[in-house]
Amino acid sequence: MNISRRSILGMGGGLAAAATLVACGQNNPMASPTGAASPATSETGMATGEKVDLTQWYHEYGEAGVKEAVERFAAEYEAANVTVKWTPGDYNSILAAQLLTAEVPDVFEAEQGGSLDQIRSGQLEDLTELIGDAKDQFNKSVMKRFTFEDKIHGIPQTIDMQLLYYRPSLLKAAGVEVPTTFEELVAAANAVKTSSTGGFFAGNDGGIGVLGTLFIWASGYEQLNDDRTEAAFLNDDFYKALVAYRDFSKSGGVVQSASAEWYSPDAFVNEEAAFQWGGLWSLPDITKAFGDDVGVMAFPAMGAKGRPAVPFGAFGACVAAKGKNVEAAKDFVKWLWIDQEDKQVEFSDAYGTHIPAKDALVSKATKLSSGPGSEAAKFVADSGFANDIMWSGAIGDKFNAAVSNVIKNGADPAAEFEPLKDLIKSELEKLKG
């Protein structure tokens, strides 16, 4: 038989194509024969004995050790085989897409205990009975946000919040007190700033992105009225608050550009600003840099009707309504996020700095037992706010654009927000169906 170069190349191409198909069929040519099972799952992925199999999804937490901890929690649960799925990337989009398929996770985290879409489309199991009277043990601001039409669809896992950091020593050196109103904050920021240290920093967009909705709460109003039929903040007090922040920016008291964003402690640690709006998660890095010379406060009241405000966020453990083992999933959620208090404290306190969702557990969290951490925990209960469940993306986008135009471009707030009245009304009508 004559073997030509062409036939050898042809055979080589055929082999390559076959290898390609094998690679596709095998899904993962590098996979071990048993696959990558979490400690809580048997090697075959099948249930052992009478136990059912559950999958539990988490978004990716940045702190080292959280993944291992939740896998351990799952492994310790004896009534079911729980497989933990750690989901990096855009968790909300991935979860939303997965919930539309037949292969839904049995238990999963959802921001603020589930979105309106998830609830309305029946994707979330009603957990009102599951939490029962235990709901009184949880942070009341969080439970208020987690309750929609008298139903609860998520059990709060842990609480994150934003707050204002400052250095007491810098204030003392400048001869100013800790501010309690926005006017005092403006005066203090301008008093403490030097040629090398700015006054107030809340992001490289001048703070309008992260502080936008705070202006509503700090000026004494809510986003929507009680019936959720129209906006509840479009008035002179809110407009004056925006103008006050615009004047603050123009005065030079607001740092417009720093080495890092507001959610990182770096700008504050580098002493680029005397006040920085940030996350509670930055507290360990900030106290490491400045020791006891760290103070925290809520965003101060703006105007006569104003009040201090901090935004919070909490992931809630939800159960997929069309999961294969709904009752088993609910039992697991109850066991982990209602009964297992030691694990709840560990989840919040051992790897990062978060606030346990149950009030009684806050004192057991070492990082929150005293000092700035302890004060921060109180802010959520006393002054905590979160976006209303019907504050949709469309409303948020228009609102942010209007805030930006007022503060950055000097637009008249009343004229700028006038179109939002009808837009919010129609959007709410649409959402209510």
Place this chain on the structure above:
Amino acid sequence: MTRQRFWLGVRYVVLVILALLFMLPFWVIVRNAFSTNKNITSATWNWLPDQLNLTNLTTLLANDSIGILRALLNSAIMAVLQTGGTVFVSLLAGYALARFTHRASRFMLGVTLFTLMVPVATIFVPMFIITAQLGWVDTFRGLVIPGLFSAFATYLFRQYFLDFPVELEDASLVDGCNPWSAFWRVVFPNSKGIVAAVGTIILIGSWNAFLWPSLIGRDATRTVQVALSQFMTSQGVRYPELFMGSLIVVAPMLVVFLFLQRYLVQGLTTSGLR
């Protein structure tokens, strides 16, 4: 003469300045890859790295939860399969659309062009649901097959084949070829330039893909772009490892560019992309 030299010099100076400006982001990647977090987030700008050793690289490679090497392999498998498959499908489709001119062919061309006008974001969810129904989540099939048909590549090939001399194909048919063998023995060997150009564009796009792999690629098939996103969490960004990872990810495409830049430029010129 002196005046001409002067303006030539000015042009060179302007071009060098522009080149340096465009190179600046790449320098920042290199600087940050060999810097501590303190240097990267320093209040004052530092031009030079402060950790000229392999610390960040060893930290990155030792991080099992990121699995950068495995992710690189996954990306390479996906990019090669996607490129090979897309070029094969689009090459044949483009040839057919160029050679067959009856009504059905024109209709198919219209449908093909129409898919270019539909925003990708709108078809992501239905595409994901179909992929999930087929059980292809976290598989290479799921990563590659839904993206195998590229209207863009098909249209490029079609435009190329419109100008390809039909006489060559006619001659091969006279010599005993059928249309299939004429395509592979005559047309394809004379179209390697456009194949390389389109292949290079598809390869780079596939290597850099993020959205679809972030939905489909889970534990077993996570690609390197998705793996790197793990350094950006709600609790902050781990800059040194992120930039070291970015440097590693950029390297294969730089090699591709160095070897195939002629075809890349040809592809961009043909397609009108900038």
